[in-house]
Amino acid sequence: VSVLWDAVVYAIQPNTLVLAAAAMFFGIIIGALPGLGPTIGIAMVLPLTIFMPSGDSITVMMAIFVGTMLGNGIPAVLLRIPGTASALLTAEEGYIFQQRGEGDRALVMSFLAATVGQALSVVVFIIAVIPLASIATSFLFPELFALLSVGLLSVVMMTSGNRLKGVIALFAGLMIGIIGLDPMTGATRLAFGQRDLSLGVNTIAFLVGILAIPEVIAGIGRPEPVGGTPAKIKLKLATVLGDVKRTAPAMAVGTVVGIIIGALPGGGATLASFIAHQQARLVSKEPELFGHGSLDGLATVDAAGNASTSGELIPTLALGIPGGVTSALMLAVLQAQGLIPGANLLLTSPALLAHVFGGLIASVVLMFVIGLLFIGPSVYITRLSPRGVSAVALVLVVVSVYAVNNSMFDVWCAVVAGIVGYVVGRHGYPIAVIAMAFILSQPLEANLRRGLVMTDDPVAFVVRPIVLILLAITLLSIAAPSLVSFVRRRIGRGSEGAN
Amino acid sequence: MSSGGKIEGGYVVASMLVMAPFAARRCSGALSRSRVGYDFDALSRSVASDVAVAILFIAFGILVVVGALSTRMINVHDPLGPMFFPVLGGIIIVLASLVVVAQVSRRVEASDARVPMPGQELAAAALVVAYVGVFPLVPFVFSTWVMLVSCLRLAGIRDLKVLATLSTAATAALYYGFAVGMRTLLP
Numbered sequence: 001v002s003v004l005w006d007a008v009v010y011a012i013q014p015n016t017l018v019l020a021a022a023a024m025f026f027g028i029i030i031g032a033l034p035g036l037g038p039t040i041g042i043a044m045v046l047p048l049t050i051f052m053p054s055g056d057s058i059t060v061m062m063a064i065f066v067g068t069m070l071g072n073g074i075p076a077v078l079l080r081i082p083g084t085a086s087a088l089l090t091a092e093e094g095y096i097f098q099q100r101g102e103g104d105r106a107l108v109m110s111f112l113a114a115t116v117g118q119a120l121s122v123v124v125f126i127i128a129v130i131p132l133a134s135i136a137t138s139f140l141f142p143e144l145f146a147l148l149s150v151g152l153l154s155v156v157m158m159t160s161g162n163r164l165k166g167v168i169a170l171f172a173g174l175m176i177g178i179i180g181l182d183p184m185t186g187a188t189r190l191a192f193g194q195r196d197l198s199l200g201v202n203t204i205a206f207l208v209g210i211l212a213i214p215e216v217i218a219g220i221g222r223p224e225p226v227g228g229t230p231a232k233i234k235l236k237l238a239t240v241l242g243d244v245k246r247t248a249p250a251m252a253v254g255t256v257v258g259i260i261i262g263a264l265p266g267g268g269a270t271l272a273s274f275i276a277h278q279q280a281r282l283v284s285k286e287p288e289l290f291g292h293g294s295l296d297g298l299a300t301v302d303a304a305g306n307a308s309t310s311g312e313l314i315p316t317l318a319l320g321i322p323g324g325v326t327s328a329l330m331l332a333v334l335q336a337q338g339l340i341p342g343a344n345l346l347l348t349s350p351a352l353l354a355h356v357f358g359g360l361i362a363s364v365v366l367m368f369v370i371g372l373l374f375i376g377p378s379v380y381i382t383r384l385s386p387r388g389v390s391a392v393a394l395v396l397v398v399v400s401v402y403a404v405n406n407s408m409f410d411v412w413c414a415v416v417a418g419i420v421g422y423v424v425g426r427h428g429y430p431i432a433v434i435a436m437a438f439i440l441s442q443p444l445e446a447n448l449r450r451g452l453v454m455t456d457d458p459v460a461f462v463v464r465p466i467v468l469i470l471l472a473i474t475l476l477s478i479a480a481p482s483l484v485s486f487v488r489r490r491i492g493r494g495s496e497g498a499n
Numbered sequence: 500m501s502s503g504g505k506i507e508g509g510y511v512v513a514s515m516l517v518m519a520p521f522a523a524r525r526c527s528g529a530l531s532r533s534r535v536g537y538d539f540d541a542l543s544r545s546v547a548s549d550v551a552v553a554i555l556f557i558a559f560g561i562l563v564v565v566g567a568l569s570t571r572m573i574n575v576h577d578p579l580g581p582m583f584f585p586v587l588g589g590i591i592i593v594l595a596s597l598v599v600v601a602q603v604s605r606r607v608e609a610s611d612a613r614v615p616m617p618g619q620e621l622a623a624a625a626l627v628v629a630y631v632g633v634f635p636l637v638p639f640v641f642s643t644w645v646m647l648v649s650c651l652r653l654a655g656i657r658d659l660k661v662l663a664t665l666s667t668a669a670t671a672a673l674y675y676g677f678a679v680g681m682r683t684l685l686p
Contacts, residue, residue: 051681164602168556168595171588175563178588182581185573189581190566213627220654221620391650392669394627395643398634399673403683408635415631419624427552445584452578 003354004126010055010358011365019056020063020362024370027067032381033389034075036219037084038068038309038326043212044393046204046329047400050336055355057337059362061330062313066118066363069269069306070371073110074378078103086269089277089301096293109243109295110302111371113251117303118367120255121262121310122360129346130353132318136343141451142461146470148444151265151321153474155436161428169424173434176201177441184449196409203332203439205401205410206417210435211325212397213418214425219390247299250280254303261304262311265436268324269305276304310360317346317356320443325432328439335439336404546603553599560592622653639678639685644670 010016023045030041041064049057069086076087077094090110097106139147156166179190180200191197254276261272280300281287290297312323313330320342322328334341339352346353401414425431455461462471567585630646647666656662677683 048681162599162602164595164599168592168599171592171595172556172559175559175585175588175592178585182570184577185581187571187573187581189570189585190563192566217620217623217627220623220650221617385654385656387654388651388656388665391623391654392647392665394623394650395630395646395669396673398627398631399643399677399683399685402634402685403677403681406684408631411631411634415627418627422620422624424552424555427549429552448584449577449579453576456578458578 003350004357006351006354007357007361010355011362016056016059016358016362017366020059020359020366021370023060023063024067024070024363024366025374027064027069028071028074028370028374028378029381029384030064030389031068031071031084032074032378033071033384033386034079034081034222036068036215036386036389036393037072037086038065039211039329040215040219040393041065041068042326042329043208043215044396044400046208046333047404049333050204050404053355054334054337054339054352055359057333058330058352058356059359061326061333062309062359063363063366065309065326066306066367067370069118069309070111070114070367071378071381072305073114073302074107074381077106077110084270086273086305088270089273090298090305092291093294093298093301097298100293105239105243106295106298107375108240109247109298111375112240112244113247113254113299113302114306115364115368115371116251117255117258117305117307118310119364121259121307122364124259125310125313125360126357128314129318132314133343133346136319137347139343139466141447141454142464143466143470145444145447145451146467146474147319148321148440148447150470150474151315151319152437152440152444154265155433156430161430165427165429166433169429169431169433170437172429173437174441174444176206176434177438178445183442183446184453201413201438202405202407202410204336204404205407205414206438207329207332207435208397208401209414209417210421210431210438211329213394213414214422214431216390216394216397217418217422220387220394222387222390243295247296249283250296250300251303253280253283254300255307257300258304258307259311262308262323263314265315265321265323268312269308272304272308272311273301276300313356313360317341318343320345322436322439325435328432328436331439549603550600553596553603556596557593557600560589560596563589563592619653623650626650626653635686637686640670640674642686643673 026045027038027041030036030044031038042061045060045064049060052060068084072082072084072087073090073094075081076091078098080091080095080098082088082091094103094106094110097103136147152170156163156170175190177200179197180188181198182189188198254273257276257279258269258272261275262268277290277297277300280296281290284290284294284296286294286296289295309326312327315321315323316327316331320331320340322331331341334345339345398411398414402408402411404410421431421434424434451461452458462468563585567582567589570581570585572580572582626646626649630642633642636642644666647669648662651662651665656665674685678685
């Protein structure tokens with residue numbers, strides 16, 4: 001209760017509100033530009049957040065995250081151009097309203113559903129994070145190793161395309177992450193006699209490089225969207241309230257799916273919105289409209305996408321396992337500030353916890369207020385040139401990385417990571433997996449080796465209830481796709497034989 | 500190298516920054532013209548490109564194993580030791596990449612490479628390398644202004660007045676934000 005009170009006090013401080021509002025404006029602008037999403041938005045300000053107090057830096061990143069998700073819906077509804085993949089279905093459903101001359105109705109629905117999803121997921125986050133962290137504090141090295149393995153493997157399993165490329169990306173990220181001092185012996189590894197490499201690759205430089213540079217390079221080359229006519233908001237309050245009442249079940253489905261999928265490592269807003277869209281069709285009174293301009297479809301997709309952002313924070317802060325790329329960036333900032341993210345940090349730093357809660361509360365309140373005031377004028381953001389913004393972002397990213405340590409070596413690391421990331425990303429290797437493996441490499445290896453020293457026996461390391469359960473989940477998640485396709489083949493053959 | 504030489508070298512690379520977008524356009528035009536005469540199969544190009552990236556990973560895996568094997572051993576009670584994790588990781592990367600090469604070579608449809616890369620994206624990558632190359636050598640305001648002009652030109656902004664205004668405003672914002680606001684020691 002005292003933490004919640006501190007959170008509210010932090011949330012209403014002018015400093016917090018100004019920071020969060022500025023970050024949210026920035027996020028909405030970035031989100032409204034086609035092709036630019038939360039990752040690039042956060043990566044652009046990442047080096048600046050390192051110099052802020054931990055609570056403020058989390059607030060800024062969370063507000064940008066929320067703002068970009070909100071902004072994503074604007075070009076999706078008005079121009080049928082999803083800002084990122086998570087707004088694909090918003091574009092499918094919302095643009096039909098725009099064609100009918102009801103773009104304002106879709107835009108307001110998208111904004112309200114996003115706010116509801118975000119607000120409810122923040123409540124769930126506040127309720128769930130402390131119990132989960134309390135459970136995690138009883139974990140010893142073997143359990144932590146198993147937990148990290150499950151997290152990393154689930155990220156690989158959720159990648160689309162060739163899974164083998166996901167495995168390669170996973171181990172490539174792990175190997176880059178362990179460059180530098182060995183956590184047990186202090187020996188220098190994989191530095192090849194380079195003094196700059198002996199302390200490892202700078203986390204911020206590598207993550208900003210591999211996540212932001214490929215996006216801005218691709219952004220410069222992407223064709224400029226053809227602008228449409230922005231909608232003017234001319235809705236009556238009764239219409240809005242009627243729409244909210246009608247779509248409440250769909251919003252609820254979207255929120256629940258968003259929180260659950262967001263909390264799974266590798267889940268993310270895109271997967272959440274697609275699953276929620278399927279599930280909401282089951283509870284909708286007009287399932288036939290789904291995909292053809294359904295208000296329920298629009299509401300569930302936006303609620304799910306936004307609910308997944310706070311869902312992502314649950315494993316990130318409670319367990320130290322990032323739920324997605326954006327939360328991996330948040331972990332990187334905490335690490336750069338000398339903190340070790342995870343259950344112990346959360347439970348032993350009530351001030352940080354209060355600031356996280358407060359930042360989230362402020363973000364939700366501001367989301368509603370700014371959204372309400374800004375939704376009309378926001379349609380003009382779509383007239384900005386995403387390619388021009390990408391060009392400026394490219395320079396900003398380089399200077400930001402330099403500003404962290406005044407180190408040209410870090411800048412080169414970022415540029416090499418960015419260009420290699422761009423090339424391998426074009427060939428189907430998931431960059432998100434490389435980034436997440438990089439950030440989890442040291443705790444993964446350290447927990448494995450410390451666990452083996454602790455148990456003094458590999459069998460004793462494995463034969464522990466929680467480790468067995470987590471390893472079983474890992475094996476099941478690896479085998480499940482093959483098993484499902486095997487069963488489907490058998491069923492298919494059986495039905496062919498019967499015919 | 501003397502500081503004069505450094506600055507001279509810096510201005511040479513800086514001039515490359517300005518020329519890169521124009522060169523990229525000319526280069527992409529020449530490439531499209533060459534396609535008239537030479538009928539490359541897009542699928543086989545994507546397979547070759549996919550194999551090349553897999554070979555890059557094989558080389559990386561070998562480098563990791565070689566680097567790990569040269570780790571200085573320290574006597575500490577540690578059943579696995581500092582070499583185990585990188586050697587295992589390196590071997591897995593090499594083996595998995597070999598399987599990818601085999602998969603892609605056998606079944607061309609397995610390739611999910613997107614080639615060719617657009618000329619503008621290649622030029623943007625070249626620009627960022629050139630910018631970082633000159634960054635410590637020439638004054639920040641100059642290199643950044645030139646880089647911004649080049650990037651915005653590459654992004655399709657043609658109007659010279661708009662180019663100059665946007666680049667100057669963004670350079671000023673970056674300079675005051677970092678050098679004055681964050682007290683970063685910019686070149």
